[in-house]
Amino acid sequence: MVRYLIRRTALLLASLALAGVALFVLLRLLPGDPVNALLSVGATDAQIAAARRELGTDAPLATQFLAWLGDVATFDLGSSLISRLPVGPEIAARLPVTVPLTLAGFVLAVLIAVPVGFLAAYRADRWDGPLLNGVAQLGLAVPAFWVGLLLVSVFALNLRVLPAGGFPPAGWSDPAASVEALTLPVITIALVMSASLIRYVRAATLDVLGSDFLRTARALGSSLPAAMWRHGLRNAAAPVIAVLAIELATTFLGAVVIESVFALPGLGSMLIRAISQRDYPVIQGVMLVSTFAVLAVGFLGDLAQRVADPRLLRGHR
Amino acid sequence: MRRLHLIAGLLLVTVIGGAVLMSYLWLPFAPDDTSGGRLTPPGGDHWLGTDKLGRDLFSQLLVGGRIALGTALGAVTVGGLLGVLFGLLAGFASRWLDDAVAVALDILIAFPTLLLAMLIVAGFGASLGAAVLAIGLAMAAIVARLTRILVKQVLSKDFVTAARISGISWPRIVLTHVLPNIWPVVLVNLALQAGLAVLAEASLSYLGLGTPPPNASWGRMLFEAQATVLTAPVAAIAPGVALVALVIGINLTADGLRDLADPTRRRSR
Numbered sequence: 378m379v380r381y382l383i384r385r386t387a388l389l390l391a392s393l394a395l396a397g398v399a400l401f402v403l404l405r406l407l408p409g410d411p412v413n414a415l416l417s418v419g420a421t422d423a424q425i426a427a428a429r430r431e432l433g434t435d436a437p438l439a440t441q442f443l444a445w446l447g448d449v450a451t452f453d454l455g456s457s458l459i460s461r462l463p464v465g466p467e468i469a470a471r472l473p474v475t476v477p478l479t480l481a482g483f484v485l486a487v488l489i490a491v492p493v494g495f496l497a498a499y500r501a502d503r504w505d506g507p508l509l510n511g512v513a514q515l516g517l518a519v520p521a522f523w524v525g526l527l528l529v530s531v532f533a534l535n536l537r538v539l540p541a542g543g544f545p546p547a548g549w550s551d552p553a554a555s556v557e558a559l560t561l562p563v564i565t566i567a568l569v570m571s572a573s574l575i576r577y578v579r580a581a582t583l584d585v586l587g588s589d590f591l592r593t594a595r596a597l598g599s600s601l602p603a604a605m606w607r608h609g610l611r612n613a614a615a616p617v618i619a620v621l622a623i624e625l626a627t628t629f630l631g632a633v634v635i636e637s638v639f640a641l642p643g644l645g646s647m648l649i650r651a652i653s654q655r656d657y658p659v660i661q662g663v664m665l666v667s668t669f670a671v672l673a674v675g676f677l678g679d680l681a682q683r684v685a686d687p688r689l690l691r692g693h694r
Numbered sequence: 695m696r697r698l699h700l701i702a703g704l705l706l707v708t709v710i711g712g713a714v715l716m717s718y719l720w721l722p723f724a725p726d727d728t729s730g731g732r733l734t735p736p737g738g739d740h741w742l743g744t745d746k747l748g749r750d751l752f753s754q755l756l757v758g759g760r761i762a763l764g765t766a767l768g769a770v771t772v773g774g775l776l777g778v779l780f781g782l783l784a785g786f787a788s789r790w791l792d793d794a795v796a797v798a799l800d801i802l803i804a805f806p807t808l809l810l811a812m813l814i815v816a817g818f819g820a821s822l823g824a825a826v827l828a829i830g831l832a833m834a835a836i837v838a839r840l841t842r843i844l845v846k847q848v849l850s851k852d853f854v855t856a857a858r859i860s861g862i863s864w865p866r867i868v869l870t871h872v873l874p875n876i877w878p879v880v881l882v883n884l885a886l887q888a889g890l891a892v893l894a895e896a897s898l899s900y901l902g903l904g905t906p907p908p909n910a911s912w913g914r915m916l917f918e919a920q921a922t923v924l925t926a927p928v929a930a931i932a933p934g935v936a937l938v939a940l941v942i943g944i945n946l947t948a949d950g951l952r953d954l955a956d957p958t959r960r961r962s963r
Contacts, residue, residue, distance in 0.1 A: 388797070395798075403813055518941035520893050522900045523916055523934040530923040530930065630808050634897050638920075649901050652816045660816055664809060 381683060381690055389676045396668045397449070401442055404657055445661075454662035459654055464662035468644065474544055475632055475643035478559055482566030482635075483628045487621070489571040494578025498586060510579060516572025521631050525565040525638035532561060542640035562632075562639045570628050577620045585609040615686035622678020626671040633667075700950020706943025710936070714759040723750035725757045735926075742928050745918065751929055754915060755936055761899075761911040762892050762940055765826055769891035770884050772830025773837050778880060780834065781841020782868065785849065792842075799839045807832035807894055815903045822905040825898050829891045833884075840883055844876040878955035885948035889941045896937055912937045 420428075436444075448455060454464035493509055500506035533541035539561050545554040585591055585605070590612070594604040633645030640646070644663055651659035683689050722739070723729075727749065734744040742751035784795040811828035818824040848854065848871060857867050898904040899913030910918070912933040919929035 391797070400813070403817065514945070515938075515942065518889065518893075518938050518945060520896050520900075520913070520934070520937060522897060522913075523937070526916060526920055526923065526930060527934075529920075530927070534924050633808065634901060637901055648812065649903070652812055653820075653902065655816065660813075664813065667809060 378683065378687075378690060382680070385676060385679055389672060392672050393669060396672070397446070397665065398442075400661055400664050400668070401445060402438075404661060405438065405441075449665070454665070455658035457651075457659050458656050464659050467647065467659075468662060468666055471643050471647055473549055474559075474641050475629075475636070475645065478562055478566070478635070478641070478643065479625075479629045479632045481559065481563045482570065482632070483625050485563060485567035486570035486574055486624070486628070489567060490574035490578050493571070494575040495582050497575065497579045498582035501583065509575070513572050513575035513579075516569070517576075519569065519572070521565060521569040522634050522638050524568055525562065525635055528561050528565055529638070542638070544641050558639075558641070562635050562641060565635055565638070566628060566631055569631065570624060574620070574624055577617065581613040581617050582609075585613050588612065611685070615682050615689060618678060618682045618685055622674055622681070625678075626674045629667070629670060629674075697950065699946045700954070703943050703946025703948075703950055706939055707947055710759060710940050710943065711763060713756060714763050717753075717756035717760065721753045721756060723753045725749065725754055727753075736928050742932050743926060745915075745926070745929055746922050751932060754910065755912075755932055758910060758912040758915055758933060759936065759940075761822060761905055762895065762937065764822070765829065765895040765911075766888040766892050766944065768826040769830040769833055769895075770888050772827065773833025773887060773891075774880070774884050776831070776834035777837025778841050780838040782845055782872070784838065784842040785845025786864070796839075796842070799835050799842075802832075802835040803839065807890075808897065811894065811898055812903060815898070820903050820906060822911075825895050825904045829894050833887045833891065836887065837880065837883060841876065841880060844879060845872055848872050848875045882948055882952045882955055885944065885951055889944040889948070892937070892941055892944065 445455075452465055454468070456463050457467070493513070497506050497509040497513070501510075529541050532539050540558055542558075544558045545551045547554075549555050585608075588609075590608050591604055594608050595601065599607070632643065633648060635641075636643040636645035637649060644667065647659065648663040648667075650656075651663065729748065734748075736743040736751075739750075742755065744750055745754070780795070784792050784799075787795065807829065810832050811825060814828040814831075815821075815824050818827075851871075854867060854871055857871060862870075895904055895911060896913030896916075899911040900917045902914075902917070904913060905911050915933040916930060919926065919933070923930040
């Protein structure tokens, strides 16, 4: 386990470093000078040079990179080119929207997918199992933002039971309003995410139901729930954890789109505004934080998988 | 039963593809023709009504289909060519280079498609080309990883050793032994990815990071219909239905192709 931990940590750090370099290089190599965001059309050469100096983009690329790396190491992500506000605190201010949205959507998706996926496998020979599976397959083809749009038009605009979008300016100091604001977005994310989760739960359940160990346990007099609990869960855990980690990361990214549907002031809307304004420090900061979150979830998922099924450690080089 | 998937999938894709091809020859109205009056309800000349600027919805739907199908074809081409090329190179490379490529691919795959696409759009500006390039690159990483594994499996076979001993060059071995053995699996994978590519482009366009109007994609049409969803519900439903139908068609086709490529696959899944 220790050897694996060291190896996996090294991979995490390498991925982070590579992602950081890629972000930095890509944003500078791609066409589009950040200076344009600062100046109006028809700026003089002297003004352009002054703006470059102010942004630090007149220094050699390597110097710029080292300076940026030093800043990131001290949690300084620079300041927005448009609002001049520091990027770090702005990201921190938006996490209370994005993180609850992601986690609640994910938990609800799991709560939907586990029983439905189990039933789809358990009743695979009847009419209702294949029906559940078919609905889940259909769900895979539906874009998340369209689900959000339809839910808004039914529950917010027609029935007027929930807000169509936005977040209370006072934030979580008004918990009831915050929960109301997040209800439709969370349901949207959960519905879309559960479609792909159901497939995995169904496949894992089918594997367990058809396994020799379950048949043996049943032959020895164990009831089906008891055998599933003692043997099935443990055997299905490792692959399901791997999928859950990927899905959690996907949920987080899905939140980027959903936030736009519901006009929520989270990380996603911050990123999309920054892209349309070519606000490079903000793009870089949000991308870095998002990439870190995705890689960290993958790291934790891999560790949890090995705790649940130590056999995975043995096959490792 | 599985044959049904393939037939239903191909039927959906053919109908949508045929309608899109027809749109190059004939459109009910030009995409920027606003003569129909704003938010006309469906019926009469305007089968699906008009949008808030008076543009015919059905014509826009057809034009949007070009973008959806174009994205699928473009991304599959970029992803397929680059992915197979890099997968082949990695499969043939020396041990340490192969390890390095494998780790690099794992990292690239961990990096989310949507973020990569946004990064590329941030640099090139919002355009269909940037979106297709980004989606294709993300696809290439997945295809390269698959190709690398498949190539290694083929290269370990005795018939490759025999070919090598009889003095056949590596390029000819690739053409006569490797590619014929791996293309069915790669093709099925590409078909599955095509559905995801259509969804990714729609999401990017919805966010305003895809093709700019008036030749809007289905994702952008849905964004513009969001504000008038109560007065003109068809505009918020039709592009979504088209999108779902195309993706289901592609997925069913891929599903059916997979069973053709590998008849031994367990039927229970």
